[in-house]
Amino acid sequence: MFIKPRKSVLKLNAYKPNFGKKNSNQLIRLSANENPLGCSPKILNSINFSDIHKYPPQHSKDLIFEIANKYKLNKKKIILGNGSDELISIIAQSFLNFDDEAIYTEYGFLQYPQAIAVAGGKAVVAKDNDLTASVENIIKSISKFTRLIYLANPNNPTGTFLSKQTILKLVNNIPRHVILVYDAAYAEYMDEESYTNGINLVENHENVIMLRTFSKFHGLAGLRLGWAYCSEKIVKILMSVKGPFSVNSVAIKAGIIAIGDKNFHKRCFEYNKSNMKWMENELNKLSITYQKSFANFILIKFSGFKGVNALKAESFFSKNGILVRNMKVYNLPEYLRVSLGTINENKLFIKTLKKFVNNLQ
Numbered sequence: 001m002f003i004k005p006r007k008s009v010l011k012l013n014a015y016k017p018n019f020g021k022k023n024s025n026q027l028i029r030l031s032a033n034e035n036p037l038g039c040s041p042k043i044l045n046s047i048n049f050s051d052i053h054k055y056p057p058q059h060s061k062d063l064i065f066e067i068a069n070k071y072k073l074n075k076k077k078i079i080l081g082n083g084s085d086e087l088i089s090i091i092a093q094s095f096l097n098f099d100d101e102a103i104y105t106e107y108g109f110l111q112y113p114q115a116i117a118v119a120g121g122k123a124v125v126a127k128d129n130d131l132t133a134s135v136e137n138i139i140k141s142i143s144k145f146t147r148l149i150y151l152a153n154p155n156n157p158t159g160t161f162l163s164k165q166t167i168l169k170l171v172n173n174i175p176r177h178v179i180l181v182y183d184a185a186y187a188e189y190m191d192e193e194s195y196t197n198g199i200n201l202v203e204n205h206e207n208v209i210m211l212r213t214f215s216k217f218h219g220l221a222g223l224r225l226g227w228a229y230c231s232e233k234i235v236k237i238l239m240s241v242k243g244p245f246s247v248n249s250v251a252i253k254a255g256i257i258a259i260g261d262k263n264f265h266k267r268c269f270e271y272n273k274s275n276m277k278w279m280e281n282e283l284n285k286l287s288i289t290y291q292k293s294f295a296n297f298i299l300i301k302f303s304g305f306k307g308v309n310a311l312k313a314e315s316f317f318s319k320n321g322i323l324v325r326n327m328k329v330y331n332l333p334e335y336l337r338v339s340l341g342t343i344n345e346n347k348l349f350i351k352t353l354k355k356f357v358n359n360l361q
């Protein structure tokens, strides 16, 4: 073959979500950590498309104003992205010279090593402890070539989180030229007192970037909208790398409404909490092992009983119309990650799980 991509790109595989094949509208999708309640109903009632023939603003002052207002932030330190995925990528492209190192955690979000490799950097893995990121291992992995550390808190796909105290230990132990990318994609689901959503970290440390998304709690995954909070200096750098119109005008309008709909926020938070409790309880009754999760999904172990393996289970669910995510790419082949669905979808998931377990007898 004459046409070849860059060496670092040769080894990459395209991200493969599990969205099913045909008739996917009839399938129950518990594979992408989406919001089972959809998005704020106010969005569906009020968005108009009257100006989609015009380019969107490069830097939407209106949406940034609403975000800053909600979280009491400095507007100049906010940058929007086409999903937080875009921000994850442009951070790598902005700060990694060829062969510079970026650290991510063993079971950290897969887009991190992808973005690092695309940017020509070297991804360095810091081992987890018990499916939880280890700050000690991250610190040990820092070398003179390290420029970035990507850390999701809570983490996808494990659902585990690190306390503020632990994060502070990390921040206080990294050199000032190394940037911590603190990905708080699931922050809105958290009410643990020991948790930090990262805002204070950014206020106190120039080398921290906090990432947020509208795809999960706000239910706008299809519109692709995320944002970062970081120093003005970093915003300026990221703006010079970002595509000029990567955030579209419909996403901006929807984001403004989403951020202000407190009733919908309350409903989503409580729904997730009670569904998680119900799911844990059902799994306990079946004596099935899972990782305690603080987000809107749960990692369930499918091994250790009657020769079960997770792929067989995934295929059983799929035949019964339910999509879940196998964790082979994360090197967690005994697990399936299951997003919480509506109450009825969760009930169907458990009913199918019981059928699967009974079929093994």
Ligand SMILES: Cc1ncc(COP(=O)(O)O)c(C=O)c1O
Pocket (backbone or CB within 6 Å): 033, 082, 083, 084, 085, 086, 109, 152, 155, 156, 183, 185, 212, 213, 214, 215, 221, 224, 225, 226
């Ligand atoms: C930890 C984490 N960060 C970022 C993202 C990407 O979100 P977005 O849809 O905003 O690109 C996800 C999506 O699954 C995620 O789990």
